[in-house]
Amino acid sequence: MLAKPRSVVFANSKGGVGKSTLALMASLGIATLHPSSRVELIDLDIQKTSSDSLRRFENSRFSVLENEDFFLNSGSPNNGNLINHMGSDFPYRNSQKYIIFDSPAGNEPSRSTFLSHSDLIFVPTSVGDADVFATLKYLGELQELFGKQKTNIDGPPPPVVLLPNMVDSREEFNELRNHFTKHSVYFGKPLYYAPVFRRAFRSDENDTSVAKLLQQAKPYIGWLTDLIARADQLPLPPKKLFQL
Numbered sequence: 001m002l003a004k005p006r007s008v009v010f011a012n013s014k015g016g017v018g019k020s021t022l023a024l025m026a027s028l029g030i031a032t033l034h035p036s037s038r039v040e041l042i043d044l045d046i047q048k049t050s051s052d053s054l055r056r057f058e059n060s061r062f063s064v065l066e067n068e069d070f071f072l073n074s075g076s077p078n079n080g081n082l083i084n085h086m087g088s089d090f091p092y093r094n095s096q097k098y099i100i101f102d103s104p105a106g107n108e109p110s111r112s113t114f115l116s117h118s119d120l121i122f123v124p125t126s127v128g129d130a131d132v133f134a135t136l137k138y139l140g141e142l143q144e145l146f147g148k149q150k151t152n153i154d155g156p157p158p159p160v161v162l163l164p165n166m167v168d169s170r171e172e173f174n175e176l177r178n179h180f181t182k183h184s185v186y187f188g189k190p191l192y193y194a195p196v197f198r199r200a201f202r203s204d205e206n207d208t209s210v211a212k213l214l215q216q217a218k219p220y221i222g223w224l225t226d227l228i229a230r231a232d233q234l235p236l237p238p239k240k241l242f243q244l
């Protein structure tokens, strides 16, 4: 077990690429597949668009944390408080804690220095030109942040894993991957487009649709949660795009 919580961030400046959906799948995945874990989901959207509807999933191992101290008056992340929170698990308990951050569209890495202190950054993207363009820009901004912070932080920056989402076909997946070949980040398995995702996490939806989704996406969720559990074993940033 690690001495501190493991922190994972779902981020992209582009809206609607699946950050919230994937953050919730990862949270529920860890809580159900890793019985000796505790999962805390933190919604970094000041509007709290998702956290309200997620309360119904809360139990002894999954909680949704809301804390005004995580925000500055401007609505930007309060990096100091976030970094403190990520650094310790108090009161200490005998199970590994995971902190999963969902972040809003428009997130700017330069204002989110807490990103460098996380253990893993997932960048969901989908296949539209606008999504690819925004994601490429976001990757550049992340590298800039890591470059600036290098001197202040011990150890390498967190691994960055692109998550291709809402993919229609294998051809589309390959096409998407080609856009990122020169980037020194990891490339995840594809999550295909499926209508069941559209409804599952709405607050007015019954839990059968969530159960159905978790069942249907089981192999993907298993892959994602394993990756989170062994994030420290990912080697240093790959020289170029590395398909996981």
Ligand SMILES: Nc1ncnc2c1ncn2[C@@H]1O[C@H](COP(=O)(O)OP(=O)(O)OP(=O)(O)O)[C@@H](O)[C@H]1O
Residues within 6 Å of the ligand: 014, 015, 016, 017, 018, 019, 020, 021, 022, 103, 104, 105, 165, 166, 167, 191, 192, 193, 194, 195, 196, 197, 198, 199
């Ligand atoms: N694989 C998928 N197949 C079909 N629909 C999907 C899939 N992934 C996500 N969606 C749907 O796409 C929409 C956007 O997803 P989501 O809200 O997770 O994106 P987001 O990046 O969090 O958006 P925002 O930036 O607005 O917070 C939602 O309606 C969601 O249900």
Ligand SMILES: [Mg+2]
Residues within 6 Å of the ligand: 019, 020, 021, 050, 102, 103, 104, 105
């Ligand atoms: Mg969202």
